[in-house]
Amino acid sequence: MLxxxxxxxxxxxxxxxxxxxxxxxxxxLRFGGVVAIKDISFDIRKGEIRAxxxxxxxxxxxxxxxxxxxxxxxxxEIWFKGARRKPMKPYQVARQGIARTFxxxxxxxxxxxxxxxxxxxxxxxxxxxxxxALWWGPAEREELxxxxxxxxxxxxxxxxxxxxxxxxxxxxxxxxxVELARALAAEPELLLLDEPMAGMNVEExxxxxxxxxxxxxxxxxxxxxxxHDMGVVMDLSDRxxxxxxxxxxxxxxxxxIRNNQDVIDAYLGVAHD
Amino acid sequence: MPEQxxxxxxxxxxxxxxxxxxxxxxxxxxxxxxxxxxFNYAQGVMALFAALTxxxxxxxxxxxxxxxxxxxxxxxxxxxxxIPALPAILLTAGVMVVFAIIVERLILRHxxxxxxxxxxxATIGLAYxxxxxxxxxxxxxxxxxxxxxxxxxxxxxxTVTYNWFGYGFFIDRLDIAATxxxxxxxxxxxxxxxxSKQGRALRAVADDHQxxxxxxxxxxxxxxxxxxxxxxxxxxxxxxxxxxxxxxxSLSLIALKALPVLMLGGFTSIPGAIVGGLIIGVGExxxxxxxxxxxxxxxxxxFAYVLALVFLVFRPQGLFGERIIERV
Ligand SMILES: Nc1ncnc2c1ncn2[C@@H]1O[C@H](COP(=O)(O)OP(=O)(O)OP(=O)(O)O)[C@@H](O)[C@H]1O
Ligand SMILES: [Mg+2]
Numbered sequence: 105m106l107x108x109x110x111x112x113x114x115x116x117x118x119x120x121x122x123x124x125x126x127x128x129x130x131x132x133l134r135f136g137g138v139v140a141i142k143d144i145s146f147d148i149r150k151g152e153i154r155a156x157x158x159x160x161x162x163x164x165x166x167x168x169x170x171x172x173x174x175x176x177x178x179x180x181e182i183w184f185k186g187a188r189r190k191p192m193k194p195y196q197v198a199r200q201g202i203a204r205t206f207x208x209x210x211x212x213x214x215x216x217x218x219x220x221x222x223x224x225x226x227x228x229x230x231x232x233x234x235x236x237a238l239w240w241g242p243a244e245r246e247e248l249x250x251x252x253x254x255x256x257x258x259x260x261x262x263x264x265x266x267x268x269x270x271x272x273x274x275x276x277x278x279x280x281x282v283e284l285a286r287a288l289a290a291e292p293e294l295l296l297l298d299e300p301m302a303g304m305n306v307e308e309x310x311x312x313x314x315x316x317x318x319x320x321x322x323x324x325x326x327x328x329x330x331x332h333d334m335g336v337v338m339d340l341s342d343r344x345x346x347x348x349x350x351x352x353x354x355x356x357x358x359x360x361i362r363n364n365q366d367v368i369d370a371y372l373g374v375a376h377d
Numbered sequence: 378m379p380e381q382x383x384x385x386x387x388x389x390x391x392x393x394x395x396x397x398x399x400x401x402x403x404x405x406x407x408x409x410x411x412x413x414x415x416f417n418y419a420q421g422v423m424a425l426f427a428a429l430t431x432x433x434x435x436x437x438x439x440x441x442x443x444x445x446x447x448x449x450x451x452x453x454x455x456x457x458x459x460i461p462a463l464p465a466i467l468l469t470a471g472v473m474v475v476f477a478i479i480v481e482r483l484i485l486r487h488x489x490x491x492x493x494x495x496x497x498x499a500t501i502g503l504a505y506x507x508x509x510x511x512x513x514x515x516x517x518x519x520x521x522x523x524x525x526x527x528x529x530x531x532x533x534x535x536t537v538t539y540n541w542f543g544y545g546f547f548i549d550r551l552d553i554a555a556t557x558x559x560x561x562x563x564x565x566x567x568x569x570x571x572x573s574k575q576g577r578a579l580r581a582v583a584d585d586h587q588x589x590x591x592x593x594x595x596x597x598x599x600x601x602x603x604x605x606x607x608x609x610x611x612x613x614x615x616x617x618x619x620x621x622x623x624x625x626x627s628l629s630l631i632a633l634k635a636l637p638v639l640m641l642g643g644f645t646s647i648p649g650a651i652v653g654g655l656i657i658g659v660g661e662x663x664x665x666x667x668x669x670x671x672x673x674x675x676x677x678x679x680f681a682y683v684l685a686l687v688f689l690v691f692r693p694q695g696l697f698g699e700r701i702i703e704r705v
Contacts, residue, residue: 172591198593210588212581223581227593229574247572286592 112150115342122150124183125326126171126294131180133166133350140166141177142350148294153320154328155337155358158347159370164330165207167347168296171328172204173197199227203292205283207299207330213272217282220271221257224289225250257288261315277308281315288319295319297329301336309336316340338362346370380544387546388666389659394552396658397559398617402631403638403650404563405610410644411583412603413485415496419504421632423473423608426507428615428624429515430472432522434465440514462524466616473608474601481601489596508629517626522619526554555617562613563651566606575602583645637685643695652696657681 112122126148133141140163148154156164169175171182173194182189184200192200203224212220229246258264261281266274271282280300287295300316301309313336319325331337337344338358346354346361348370354361361367402420409417417423433440437456446452460468484499527550539545570576581589582599590596618628638657642649661680669676 174587174590193595194590195593195595198591204591206587206591210585210591212584212588214584215580219577219580223577223589223592226574226578226581290592 119151119321120324121152121342124148125150125185127183128167128171129181129183131167131170131177131182133163133170133175133177139350141170141347143179144347144350144352145180146345146352146355148326148328149343150326151320151324152326152342153316153340154326155341155344156328156330156347157332157334157337157344157361158353161349162347163350164347165298168204168298168328168330171197171294172202172296198290201227201290201293202296203287203290203294204296205280205287205298205300207302209276209279209283211271211279211283211286214270216268216270217263217274217285218254218258218267220282221254221285221289222250224286225253227290228253253291254289257285260318261285261288262311277304280304280312284312284315288325291323293326295325295327297327299330299332301331301333309333313340383542383544385663385666387548388662390546390548391552392659392662393655394548394556394658395662396655397552397556398614398631398654399634399638399657400651400654401559401562401610401614401617402635403642403654404566404647405607405614406632406635406639407642407644407647407650408603408607408610411647412579413496413582413600414493415485415500416493416644417607418497418500418632419507420607420611420635421629422504422507422511423476423611424615424618424631425624425626425629426476426511426615427469427473427608427612428522428619428628429511429520431465431469431524431612431616432520432619432624433515434460434468435462435524438515443516444513466524466612469612470609473612474605477601477604477608480604481597485600486597504629508626519623519625520619522616522624524616524620526551526620528620551617551620558613558617562610563647567647579603634681637681639695640685641688641696643697646695646697649695649697657684660684 112120114120124147127145128147129145131141131144132139142163144163144167156167158164166175170177173192173196176191184202212223215223228250258267261284263278263281263285266278266282271279274282280303284297284300287297297316301312304312316327316329317340320327329340331340341358343356344354344358344361345352346364346367348366353366353370354364356364402424405420405423406417409415409420432438437458437460439445439453439456442454480503484503488496488499529550531548531550531553534548535545568576570579578589578594579599579602581592581594582596586596589599614631615624615628618631622628634657635654638650638653640653641656642651642653661677661684664680665674665676
């Protein structure tokens with residue numbers, strides 16, 4: 105098994121992959137009689153893009169929810185940065201530097217794009233109630249710093265033109281992008297993306313793929329993503345976990361996964377979007 | 378200017394100021410409803426409890442005196458000191474924060490993800506508990522509350538209007554003070570919610586729980602925060618109302634006046650609560666003035682509800698609420 109201290113390696117395209125950042129050990133998650141995750145182990149290395157794939161209902165979102173603290177597995181251990189993580193609430197996970205997006209998009213519909221993205225900075229805001237009320241200097245400087253970060257992300261994701269637009273008015277593809285922006289605003293160490301390209305047209309998918317690669321490349325952010333589009337998965341990811349009916353049926357680099365017989369069987373005759 | 382018009386203007390002004398108090402109470406409801414989807418039936422009793430606590434602290438009353446005396450055969454009633462209004466108000470605000478923490482610990486925490494009706498029932502229970510608790514703690518007699526706010530007719534306004542119109546308006550200085558305090562409170566709350574970290578978190582929770590969690594917001598903290606703010610708003614409403622008509626059980630009934638305000642303004646809109654309160658305040662005073670004499674008066678008891686009902690028929694989402702169109 106790999107450990108924290110193990111030397112990383114450099115990918116063909118020159119990106120640095122480090123030691124293990126997060127490790128799931130023998131995770132089992134049940135909902136009443138339904139076993140959503142059955143004794144699954146895998147790890148995520150620093151700097152890599154890790155894909156989780158599998159047919160509908162395989163348990164992919166459940167796995168992401170376990171990592172982000174929304175679900176609590178009945179069995180298994182979660183290790184983050186070389187330490188075992190105690191059961192945590194989602195907000196505690198977020199404060200550890202793990203940001204996420206949702207399969208069904210969870211934005212603050214009543215707020216503008218920029219306000220939505222600003223909420224991503226909450227984990228970085230230190231000023232308490234009283235310093236904000238009585239001692240405007242530092243609180244104000246902090247606000248300006250946070251705005252700067254947010255503006256950089258807005259430029260990066262090319263959404264300047266909708267900065268002030270209420271999110272409720274945006275088309276689906278742009279909502280997905282704003283949700284990514286909010287997650288990025290947290291400057292996370294680990295970014296979890298649940299089907300970031302679902303429901304997008306080809307052009308939007310290409311944009312999103314480019315953003316994901318750029319985030320990983322420029323900020324060195326570790327990314328775990330769920331995606332149904334095999335082409336996208338093969339292009340983006342360094343390593344792939346394949347799930348089916350809650351079990352892990354494959355784990356390895358894309359080219360290996362493509363030729364894995366279990367994986368091919370799991371996907372045969374299964375319709376995907 | 379014709380006399381009738383002058384009367385109407387005076388009535389309108391008085392209505393506006395009565396409306397400010399309705400707005401305050403409604404505001405307490407809206408805050409909690411927005412952040413947690415709970416209709417807090419106890420809001421009115423919270424105002425009563427806050428006012429009782431304030432009077433008790435100012436007068437140096439021994440809390441639970443009756444209970445203590447009955448149990449230990451003692452005869453204590455007062456500590457023998459008086460606390461000035463301002464520190465007493467701050468202390469009471471502190472008590473309301475402690476109350477918010479206890480509510481979160483003992484009630485909200487255990488009812489996460491329950492149906493709204495269950496949460497509503499829980500607040501009914503809370504209201505009756507708090508009412509009894511307030512009685513036991515501070516006694517059930519009618520108390521006078523004097524925090525040093527000006528009272529009685531405003532001579533200035535009387536003189537000025539007399540010089541302008543030849544008719545002096547009767548405006549209570551307490552109403553003017555209440556309006557100012559309410560305005561300051563609303564501006565502070567707005568600034569807080571727009572520009573502070575906690576305010577931003579509050580708006581986020583009000584908008585989407587799941588998304589709020591994912592950006593690192595603790596729901597429990599936010600619940601304590603909104604209940605604290607609602608408690609402080611209740612305190613302000615309790616002080617104003619208590620200064621006007623004494624601190625007694627009927628104070629908790631102002632919550633009933635908040636209902637039509639909420640129907641008018643919408644349950645989730647802060648501007649709605651404010652404007653709604655003003656409309657009800659002015660509406661009921663003007664109606665009583667113009668129509669009351671023709672139908673035997675006492676219209677203030679029911680006018681607000683009828684107005685809200687009529688309004689509901691035409692704009693069920695309230696003044697500022699968004700129209701909900703079911704997706705099919
Ligand atoms: N909150 C929940 N309560 C009950 N069952 C759940 C819950 N969340 C997931 N499940 C069940 O767990 C199983 C795995 O669901 P999950 O959403 O993780 O699948 P998925 O791989 O993300 O599928 P999809 O590709 O359709 O998004 C399903 O049978 C689902 O019904
Ligand atoms: Mg899913």
